[in-house]
Amino acid sequence: MSPTGHTDAGTAGGAIPRLSMRGIGKAFPGVQALRNVSFNVARGEVHALIGENGAGKSSLLKVLSGVYRADAGDIRVDGKLVDAASPKAARMQGIALIHQELQQVPHLDVAQNMFLGMPLTHGGVFTDKTQMRARASTALASLDPSIDVTAPIRTLRVAQRQIVEIARALLSDARVIAMDEPTSSLTPREFERLTEVIATLAARGVGVIYVSHKLEEVYRVCTRATVLRDGALVGVVDLANTTEDMLVGMMVGRTIEARAHHGHAGTERVLEISGLGRGHAVRGVSFALHRGEVLGIAGLVGAGRTELVRLIAGVDRADSGTVSLHGRPIRSASPREAIGHGIALLPEERKRDGIVPLRSIVSNMALPAFQRWSRFGLVRTQALRQRVREMTERVGLRPPDIDRPIRLFSGGNQQKAILGRWLMADAGILMFDEPTRGIDVGAKADIYRLIEDLVQQGKSVIVVSSELPEIMRLSDRVLVMWRGEMAGILERADMNESAIMHLAVSGGRPQ
Template sequence: MPLVSMHGIQKAFGPVKVLEGVDFELRPGEVHALMGENGAGKSTLMKVLTGVHKADAGDIKVDGQTVSIHSTTDAEKHGIAIIHQELNLIPHLSVTENLFLGRELSTLGVLHRRAMRKRAREWLAQVGMQSIDPDMPVARLSVGQQQMVEIAKALGQNARVLIMDEPTAALSERETDTLFALIRELRQKGTGIVYVSHRMEEIFVLCDRISVLRDGHFVGTRPIPGLSLDEVVQMMVGRSLEARFPTRDVTPGKVLLKVEHLGDKQVHDISFELRAGEVLGVAGLMGAGRTELARLLFGLDKASEGRVLLDDEPIHTRTPVQAIKAGLGFVTEDRKAQGLVLDLSLRENISLPRVPAHAGVIDRATEKRQTKGLIEQLKIRTRDMELPARALSGGNQQKVVLAKWLALKPRVLILDEPTRGVDVGGKAEIYQIINQLVASGVAILMISSELPEVLAMSDRILVMHEGRASALLDAATATQETVMLAATGGH
């Protein structure tokens, strides 16, 4: 008997139908992948299951019994919990306080702190985190440890159904291995896990079955054994992607950007050249200094040594404004916190770096024409440029961030994790945009934690280790092994 089954689920927001007759089933002791392009309806379906949204039609069964889930409290009563991509922990509270938030143990208003601390240790031990001090503020934990606290919290609620949304997006390789070991242990104990991810490699390693949504419709469920990557892509996008990484035939031109012995407290003695029409990939483990390098180049942090030259002329990028004036653009790794103002419209976000104006008066006609052109060029799926950015799917939000910089026609574009949290179809579109920019002579510095992406999209690869450049490799001859060797300090 299925642990959970959803049948004929429908959900609309105003005139927009987000889910149309969707079915989904989760068995005990199963890791079930839920996949689909950004905007396919995955998040909405899980929000229906966890009581955040109420379905317009359809039914939900738990252990074969029809249930009504109209709130997160209802979901908890049925043993359903979700680990969000953006973790729901309060940084300044302790681990114990976060674990018991809203369900504190007390008598007549007096908290039983010792009992809560004891139970917190038990729950942490269940997820292999017994070494964590339950009195430690959550802010002092790594992202991976915070995620384990979230899972411990769910298990403490006696969750039998655990929904994980992009659980490895911000984890190191070691933290990912720890998470996978825990997932396998939970599966052995009969927990049903819904695994939402865009990382194909993880799906094939970890999951038992896969269900795919496309444009709010249920496409089908398949067992993972015997399933190919091409079949999954076909189900997700309704077409086969001729190549996962589109090829380009561009010969890099003259040296555009030259970095000489750049450094600060976290990055040391970095030197490289970047040519017009070239993608220089930047690889390394978490904490290697890749994002710190990007921040130095863009003037978000101040360099204590070295210099940066554009067209052989020194440029001073002590602030982002100076960097933009010099011809640099920066797509940050966290689009929601740093790349977008979520409550502003697409038009306003795209115009943020430089609003079209004459004599101090905003030129709305030019602004709208520019926004419309970029929406069409980047194939941003939206019904209206006045829609708030938060209403878009992750992949389309990322395209809005790209559009913001394309509007400025940068000469050098820094991309930090450009496809993080973007589905396979959206990734292919972003790769095409990168190729178009390179063909037009833009120089691109691309930071990515996905080695296949770095190897396929780069001309050369700068590998970083502990704040220093450990290797500069030709992408045509580099392998995942040679990159990882340099990233771990080997030679």
């Protein structure tokens, strides 16, 4: 592997870096997740890894920690080549990943969790609890001595469980510790505690990788940052002389693909949302959706975008706020009621929330409409099948075989079938959650075309998406969510990627 042609991420003082990844490449069917990415972390350095959703951060971490096998490139720890063939192998060679969702066994105690998969034993038969607890205590002493190693892990708060994971990494003599969104469920005080722990790690010479969407945290914790975009390295910067705007620019700075946006938005307010909320996930969101409009909803993962559309669709129940349709307040206590009002959701998790895999296209598409297509309790099969055929033609289902179980279709065609379902049910408001996730390029263009057809016919559309180009291409306006709140709505004229990212990252608050 030849070294990368990008900015050479050199190391302090020319010493051998703690971690060096060179020319990493990883492809999945249809997607190049990582392209010739190089990444270095010095001894005792806290290094940020940042980028938009889908930029390749997770893939890089997974390659590092042995979850994925890279197609190209090599990984070295202290100059020594690492063969990260499995998560366990990576761990044995000094690399530890602290997952966003902590991977612990709730009812086992702290010490047992720390030695999970590599227990200390007496002669290989009986577990040596005394020894495990003693060593667990020692490892925890410098991080958080208040944690009791005999307590079941489920009795600990998330922040403490995180520290247990870090201590576990130290037990296996980790020299590189990667933290994936470590603060996503921490309070500000717990975050302060974590920064102390990270400082302790750095003082010991551990190379720390800090992955986060929250740029203010990155500035607090890290000294340098590596920015990824579309699976490739954009650059490595010293945070001391880089502004947040410069970082955001590096994160989103792609050229916007040529496109023609034809607005069809009218002035008639079809749907009005006022003060809608549910717990902490969605708080006090208000907006109006017009006839023939595509409203984009942008924001970071976990900002409450999916939760918002689920509330409107009646899938989850709101605990505050009102939804009005054509000026009249409506109640949607269930999806069935929302569908009765013509409000439909095309969920992100198609397998889980969208399709009945064993059933045919006919059964899946007609699911909300069976009662309408029945007479004297019996389904009017011939007429129904005729209608399903028309709809599959309209959405361009391939193959056009309406009796084939839906699980045998590709993701893009499943999405088309679900769209056909709502066309049959005659929904007036369609909410797409990540409409093109996991869908190949051709079908993606079809979905965009279908969305444009819908608004041309006067239907109203909401598109939740993590892909800014998608939002930019489709939306007449874009609503940006930030930590469960509405950070703002941008009109098409003010819509650009850095404006959206700025709202998504900071909530529009002054820095």
